[in-house]
Amino acid sequence: MVRIRLSCAVGLLVLGVTTACQDAEPAKHPLEMNDTSSASSTTSQTHPPDASQEATSIDDPRVAQSSGLARSYLHPGVLYTHNDRSTSAPQIFAIDASGTRAVLTLEAPAVDWEDIASTPDGRVWVADTGDNDGARSSIAVYVVTEPSVLTSSTLATTTYRFTYPDGSHNAEALLVHPTTHRLYLVTKDPVGGTVFVAPSELDPEGVNVLEPLAEAPANVTAGDFSPDGSMLVLRTQGRAYFYRGFEGQPVGVTLPKQPQGEAITFEADGAHVLLGSEGPQSQILRLTVPTLPS
Template sequence: MHSRPGEVLIRVFAAAGVVAAAVFTGPGAQAAGPTEPAGGGEADRVLFRFEDERITESSGLAVSPTHEDVYYTHNDSEAGPVFFAVGGDGKTRAAFTLRGAAARDWEGMAVSRDPKTGRGVLWFADIGDNFDGAWPDVSVYKVAEPASLKDAVLPAVRYRFRYEDGGHNAEGVMVDPRTGRLHIVTKEFAGAIYAAPKRLRTGRVNVLRKVGSAPIMATDAAYAPDGSSFVVRTYISATVYRDFDEQLARVPMPPLEQAESIAYTADGRALLTGSEGEDSPVHRVPLPARVLEAATPTPTPEPSTAPRAGTEAEADGATEAAGADEDGDAGVPLSAVLLWLAVAAGATGVIAFIARRTR
């Protein structure tokens, strides 16, 4: 399969990120901003590897809210509207196809619970846009979590979105379990977090409003099961937040070929992170003690305003959060950014050369 120029450039960025991680966070190097060790003396480990040969570009990752030891994933673009339920041994339990859905550029997924029934809800984000505005709108699909883990075709509800300030490339999607509100995190040098309306409509385009800043080149995001924090992943590290633009800790991530996904474990005490590629691993990374201490000790309250189709007027968006974090960007050192820019310039030249030679 031939890659589009934009996809080639993104993959070059990914390779540069791995190089930057080795150069700037290896022995004797100092990462941008403070990082904290895991709590309880635990070390990160490979939880499992995807054994299914159909899973070659795992881009989204989520823990099932109702099936024990079951994890969901999906491939990147051009793989069709399909997701997989995988056990803790890495073996696929079932593959599901979304009826009435497209897969232009699926980049992430999230989970939540229906506040009325307690049933799991899955969200699949078709939000990739390598040309930052090539698409007039992006889509997120809502699917009721299957009660039975058997291959099936599932109905999906499509919600269309546009950003209040123009098009963006994005790979992170997360749902606040306390409110049921959907958020999208852009993958840019000046990344941002956008909140969806409280009520989602199927008959019109929903407007995403900026509520906070995000690390450089964020590849995924997720809320903790109790809503006490959320995490944003980049190619190099992950940053845990208590609230928009309020950092709790920087968490070092294991070196991966192309770090794409992140999720919390069911108990909220660790992070799961994955990568693209065949037989790709899912790592379990314990959270720092500071994050665990800040976690809400009481049970998660039932969401009162879960996203759903409605006929009432669109709720007012949240106001934009105040300036960026005092420590600078949470995801990538400045020197790594300069490295990325240099690689991007070189990649652009290579793409232009190839284009001229293949006319």
């Protein structure tokens, strides 16, 4: 495992003045950008809560536990989301500012869906990776192709099964690189998670063994790559961590309060992220990506 530590600074906004202070326990650097094993230590910068605005809201009563967001590459302005927990149907909701455009049903179970990702080749990836009780011997990621026309339908689904080399974990963040299509899962742990990387070639027939890659911040609930793959973000309930590979300096941002923030995705311009939350009629907030060191 690549052990990279990142000093996580906390921003205190008092009368418009930002004050830097160090966390007692530094956060962990997440994953590499180019699938190599070498990296250097980095230090995060302090940023106050950024001005955010409501991009849209999820008014569909069928979506009460939005646990992931992914933008559509095929349908501009459309976001894909899904519910959490095993009581939910295996459905993706295609939403935009006008409401729900379509309900897409997968040919797969919904044990504990936690995150969703999309890639420019038109695929949508759903992480059935939740395991709060540590009882699952394997987890799954389901892959479907975006329909050319958004109508409610059942989509042919490819299932990839995964296992960890060191026992069960609860993972709530899924990232798929937009050009390499390499898949990463980030475990959620109160003392610091782990980034696991999938094999470069996925086997839909067998079980794919994940490999530990790097340490991650504590309690990560979602993540995403930027559209060009040059940047990534991991979020917790109250913070977002933006990274530009191992050479850059990660930037931590205090997030606006949400009931239970469990979703994040880059917008198509790469300059903003959208923040989602569980809860009925939840707001989706737009946040400007901070300037990262080059």
